[in-house]
Amino acid sequence: MEIDRELVERRLAEIKGALVELGEIVRAGKEEFLSNSLLRNAAKYLLITAIEGAFSVCNHISVRMGRVPKSYADCFKTLAELGVVEKDLAERLARMARFRNVLVHRYWRIDDELVFEIMKKDTRDLEEFVRAVGEYVKRQ
Template sequence: MLDRNVLLTQLSFVQQAHRRLERLAQLDEEAFLANEDNIDVAQNRLRIAAEAAADIGRHIVARMGWGTPTSYPDVFVRLATHGVLSPSLAERMGELARFRNIMVHRYPLVTP
């Protein structure tokens, strides 16, 4: 059985990150890039959203007995395989997860 508290907690992280990113998206490119803190906040909130989404997915995959994902992107593939996500959404979420991996493991390669 799925743990509602786990899902709601992780979903709240996604929602909080989304709200912060929406505010940053209101800035034009010049204003966004003029403040280094904007870039830091955007990268941090994208990472938080990606990790929380993957945690939601991993919880579902584990509780449903759909194996052990080998990576963050694999979480979304498994969800699509079992009809929880559409293939196109799973692909986009996988791209976000790969971008998260670049931000975390190869930080100097990420440029605004």
């Protein structure tokens, strides 16, 4: 089946939007982040939104290529097997997917300093995902 380019492009735009807002929170600084519950809660929601968007794209492409992932983490590994993303990026995104599960299902155990570090460093993986998928879609 053919990939729905419009759907993928919409999801990629949503991820980019969430990443822009996460960047604004990071620029506010760690001290402000840790002392401001609105920023902490917004950041967690934006991370969930970005990771969910990536999973949505991942699942769409995987299924259209005849593969049904078993989990969020497995989905990114499937994209690596299909040649959409590099294997090391898929592994980092799989860790991000597991972090998403903690945000959603065990939110009361979240270390806010870890959230800040993920926003500061690991969201680059989502930017790389957006680039890789965008290039893949153009080749199709």
